[in-house]
Amino acid sequence: MTSTSSEGIQDIRYEPDERPPHAVAFGLGFQYAMLSIAGIVLTPIIVVRAAGGSDSYLSWAPFAALAISGITTILQAVRIRRIGSGYILLMGTSAAFIAVCVTAITEGGPGLLATLVAVSALFQFALSARLSLFRRILTPTVAGTVIMLIPVTIMPIIFDMLTDVPEGAAPAAAPASALATLVVTVAVTLRASGVWRLWAPVIGIAAGCVAAGVFGIYDAQSVVESGWIGLPAGAWPGINLQFGAAFWSLLPAFIFVTLIGAIETIGDSVAIQRVSWRKPRAVDFRAVQGAVAADGVGNLLSGLAATVPNTTYSSSASVTEITGAAARTIGMYIGIVFVVLSFLPKFMALILAIPGPVVGAYTLVLMAILFVLGMKVVVEDGTDYRKSAVAGVAFWIGTGFQYQLIFPDAFSSWWGQLLGNGMTSGGLAAILMTLFLEVSRPRRHRMRTRLNVDAYPTIDEFLTEFSNRRGWNTAMTHRLRAVGEETLLTLIQRDEKEAPQEERSLLVVARSDGRAAELEFFAATDETNIEDRMALLGERTAGATLDQEVSLRLLRHFASSVRHQQYHDTDVVTVRVEPTAGS
Numbered sequence: 001m002t003s004t005s006s007e008g009i010q011d012i013r014y015e016p017d018e019r020p021p022h023a024v025a026f027g028l029g030f031q032y033a034m035l036s037i038a039g040i041v042l043t044p045i046i047v048v049r050a051a052g053g054s055d056s057y058l059s060w061a062p063f064a065a066l067a068i069s070g071i072t073t074i075l076q077a078v079r080i081r082r083i084g085s086g087y088i089l090l091m092g093t094s095a096a097f098i099a100v101c102v103t104a105i106t107e108g109g110p111g112l113l114a115t116l117v118a119v120s121a122l123f124q125f126a127l128s129a130r131l132s133l134f135r136r137i138l139t140p141t142v143a144g145t146v147i148m149l150i151p152v153t154i155m156p157i158i159f160d161m162l163t164d165v166p167e168g169a170a171p172a173a174a175p176a177s178a179l180a181t182l183v184v185t186v187a188v189t190l191r192a193s194g195v196w197r198l199w200a201p202v203i204g205i206a207a208g209c210v211a212a213g214v215f216g217i218y219d220a221q222s223v224v225e226s227g228w229i230g231l232p233a234g235a236w237p238g239i240n241l242q243f244g245a246a247f248w249s250l251l252p253a254f255i256f257v258t259l260i261g262a263i264e265t266i267g268d269s270v271a272i273q274r275v276s277w278r279k280p281r282a283v284d285f286r287a288v289q290g291a292v293a294a295d296g297v298g299n300l301l302s303g304l305a306a307t308v309p310n311t312t313y314s315s316s317a318s319v320t321e322i323t324g325a326a327a328r329t330i331g332m333y334i335g336i337v338f339v340v341l342s343f344l345p346k347f348m349a350l351i352l353a354i355p356g357p358v359v360g361a362y363t364l365v366l367m368a369i370l371f372v373l374g375m376k377v378v379v380e381d382g383t384d385y386r387k388s389a390v391a392g393v394a395f396w397i398g399t400g401f402q403y404q405l406i407f408p409d410a411f412s413s414w415w416g417q418l419l420g421n422g423m424t425s426g427g428l429a430a431i432l433m434t435l436f437l438e439v440s441r442p443r444r445h446r447m448r449t450r451l452n453v454d455a456y457p458t459i460d461e462f463l464t465e466f467s468n469r470r471g472w473n474t475a476m477t478h479r480l481r482a483v484g485e486e487t488l489l490t491l492i493q494r495d496e497k498e499a500p501q502e503e504r505s506l507l508v509v510a511r512s513d514g515r516a517a518e519l520e521f522f523a524a525t526d527e528t529n530i531e532d533r534m535a536l537l538g539e540r541t542a543g544a545t546l547d548q549e550v551s552l553r554l555l556r557h558f559a560s561s562v563r564h565q566q567y568h569d570t571d572v573v574t575v576r577v578e579p580t581a582g583s
Helices: 022-050 055-078 095-129 140-161 173-191 200-214 220-225 245-274 285-304 315-323 328-342 345-352 356-380 385-402 408-412 414-419 422-440 453-470 474-492 530-535 546-558
Strands: 091-093 310-312 445-450 505-513 516-523 561-567 570-577
Touching: 022 055, 022 091, 022 095, 022 140, 022 200, 022 328, 022 345, 022 356, 055 091, 055 285, 055 310, 055 328, 055 345, 091 285, 095 140, 095 245, 095 285, 095 356, 140 245, 140 356, 140 385, 140 422, 173 200, 173 356, 200 356, 220 345, 245 285, 245 310, 245 315, 245 422, 285 310, 285 561, 385 422, 445 453, 453 474, 453 505, 453 516, 474 505, 474 516, 474 546, 474 570
Parallel strands: none
Antiparallel strands: 091 310, 445 505, 505 516, 516 570, 561 570
């Protein structure tokens, strides 16, 4: 693990902007790729097998998924304009999509899957472009609840795979293979540490394949007959553009899961920023937007290629933290390794030959961890009775509809089919409850002005009136006015030595949160981050004027918390002001 000193300096060997020797970068990239490649390839295999897909499609889907994962991993690292994060973010297939992808192939074949994936990718581009508008709706509580519902929808499929063996196989073949995979994977996960723990899935699958080989259910002949270099035996299955009833009934579920994948990407891109720099920095949400946009490109390519969607892998941050290597060059090599391996049929055949019980046992562990991850996302957001009600009610609504325990007679109708997917019904319930909480909160007061010094009297009058309406005393009013002044001065960042820039607009929103006040300042994006500058007050930063430093110190004094979220074309500075004792 990378260590952190008392001064907050992390033990990072290579920051994103630094260039390690190519041999080192390739070695680390190859290591990163080997840790993730099994999961990337296994997900489409699980989907195709569970849906009863053809052997041709079983060969094509993992090839396309691995190649696209490599392309988008490179895109995440290099960051072309507003697409890509500029960090090491591994892209790969996601278990969150297994349930809806199986349903799509069952209902309309690979062509229907292709259309649904491509169309739902458009919503990721919209989310990336307007990420700041969704920050109060797509909350961690909503995301965590839907993540918990993913195992609920997929577990029946997993249990069926545990008994999927060829005819004539020994009765003990399936349980022995599944048990070997499960026991070894769990044992390594529980007892190993460091890099060895990250290899737990690969070691568990290898143990299961050995057990399967003993019982003769591992198809080694297909591996021997496969060539070393070439294209898969299967061909592109095409796209279904009929947009029939199956498309419209499944589209909401795909949109929900795609948005959940985007939320996961947001979390991963935040996490990778926290472990990639020697000195901790405030999160740059422009990089987050780029990560979501690259995720959208990956899903669009996946749709056009008729394979399962992809998303970022959370292991990116953990592996980066362990190695201390965050250089973008490493991310490029990871993507190159993915692309090269996709054109090695013998390697793909090695993965395709893994028996169903082994895949099922591996996925069982994966789903169990995913369920706990969803719980963790909900809890880490801070649980109160409101958030608990949202998560609990939405989870059981999703479970009830998934297993047709709620109004089972209604499932023959179109809306019954729509809500029959637990992620759709549960996710919709969570979003509707979150919207209700947002709408029913105390009314927000807002004002618009220009971002210049002349705006101070208007802001001062607005905050004074807001405080008087809430019945706050003089001390609280003074704190609000001081925060308004210092935030305005900090946003302006006047520098008389530079040529005047185009004047920006400013939106100020005020609302009460119990006894405290929450102020939001929306302005055009600037390259510097207020949180970073406040963190460096002890060190005089180059180019900072004394007036700017004083403003930041006063802002930190009067506000209980300051959060600066930078997006493309928009700054959001959220300041929480609490009354002093006796106020």
